[in-house]
Amino acid sequence: MDASISLFELGWQTYFQQQLSLDDLEAHKIARVCRVEPSNYTLLSEQGLISLAVQPSQPNMTIGDWVIVNSDNQFVRKLDRSALFNQEQKLIASNIDTVLIVSALDDNFNIELIKRYLELVHEAESDAIVVLTKADLCDETEVDEKRDRVQRLNPLLMIETVNTKSAEPVEALKSFFKKGKTIAILGAPGAGKSRLVRSLIDLDDANTHFSVAQDSLFRLPNGSVLLDSPELRELQASEAMSSASGLEVVAKLAEKCRFNDCTHSNEPGCAVRKALDDGEVEEQRVKAFKRANFSYDEDSSSKSKPHDKFHRSAHSDARARKHSITE
Ligand SMILES: Nc1nc2c(ncn2[C@@H]2O[C@H](COP(=O)(O)OP(=O)(O)OP(=O)(O)O)[C@@H](O)[C@H]2O)c(=O)[nH]1
Ligand SMILES: [Mg+2]
Ligand SMILES: [Zn+2]
Structure with missing residues (x-):
């Protein structure tokens, strides 16, 4: 349904309104980014969809951004973000x-x-x-x-x-x-x-x-x-990933460290560091693992069985990465 969209329905708020100039109010249009492709943005506005070619002179934009365009649908500027x-x-x-x-x-x-x-x-x-x-x-x-x-x-x-x-x-x-x-x-x-x-x-x-x-x-x-958006789904999937099977990989390595209480920073005989240096494990995973281990220390109830959790959730990871929320 392309007809009659109001800015307020699109999520317009005072915070954005306050950023408008007289020119904007008189001659420009306000639109919200709803799709990002390598060479093109799609925007939603009260006047319907607007297609905007990606130009090197523009700031990087993402889904949810508010953008001012002129009457020829050319980019004027991006409004400051609230989040x-x-x-x-x-x-x-x-x-x-x-x-x-x-x-x-x-x-x-x-x-x-x-x-x-x-x-x-x-x-x-x-x-x-x-x-x-x-x-x-x-x-x-x-x-x-x-x-x-x-x-x-x-x-x-x-x-x-x-x-x-x-x-x-x-x-x-x-x-x-x-x-x-x-x-x-x-x-x-x-x-x-x-x-x-x-x-x-x-x-x-x-x-x-x-x-x-x-x-x-x-x-x-x-x-x-x-x-x-696909980007948001990817973010949530990669976080779910690092909470389960990704951590399991590092947990297996950590079992081979020389010291039981190894922090995998610069202890001798650290298997995690070695795997990192050899490029066998991604730094992101190790970071996620350290983060998770740190929180196990805080929460003694789950400290006893971090591995159970890895195993339990590992299978759910394998399931679809990019399922949309709405499917
Ligand atoms: N009994 C019950 N089943 C639920 C509830 N919420 C979801 N389910 C079921 O759990 C399964 C997964 O739910 P989905 O809504 O597809 O989960 P999702 O988060 O969209 O999963 P992905 O798209 O894979 O990321 C489905 O079989 C749902 O019917 C609930 O509150 N009660
Ligand atoms: Mg889903
Ligand atoms: Zn170590």
Whole structure:
């Protein structure tokens, strides 16, 4: 449905409005990036889709960015961002107000991954809400116990426990879906992201889509916007990756270190360092492993069996990297 999109429906807010000049108001158009290709950006505006060729003189842009173009649809400038997700200098998505961190309450419950997603959201300067799915598959004590573990990460954290196969998510989440808010979803494969989305919006309803020619921005209840993109899915998958099989590789190496309490920094006989120097393991994995080990030390309840966790979640990794939330 290409007709009648308002800027507010696209996630426009005071923060961006304040950056406009008189020229912008009188002669320019405001648009939001909804697709990034190597040589082209696609933007959504009140006037419909705009195609913008990538030029060396432009700043790097990403999905979610607000852009000013002139009446000939030429780039004028990019507005300052309220939030930005990036990974190793690569821009992932911008201007996301709230991220739903989705994690299942069943055997795939993974507190380390929730923690990691919370870090990402914090670094991006967005807000997080943890949505614990599959509450219907667990008994009440188990739900309470896992919810408490998440709450202990941060006493102020918003947490909702839901069964995505019911109408619960809409009830639980609609107060967070305020007009003009941009929402994204992060979660491991199988966590229930697609089910959650389908419990919130009707993807067969043309009204849910701003335009048939893009599949990154959708209308959510109460005038919020859902942002989903291949880059964001890749980010969440790579984090899920480093939480499981990726760490297992390093854990196996660490068993061969000379010292039991090796920190894999510069101890003699460190098998992890050697593998790094020999290029047999990626630095990213080692970093993720150190991060995870550090948190095991903090949380004695899971310290005893980090390997169980690697094995348990390793199989879920193998499942699809790039499944869209909505499929
Ligand atoms: N009983 C129950 N099943 C659920 C719930 N949420 C998701 N499921 C089921 O769990 C499975 C995975 O859910 P999806 O929504 O496809 O998970 P996803 O996060 O989109 O997974 P990927 O697309 O692989 O990343 C599906 O079979 C769902 O029906 C829930 O709250 N309760
Ligand atoms: Mg999915
Ligand atoms: Zn070592």
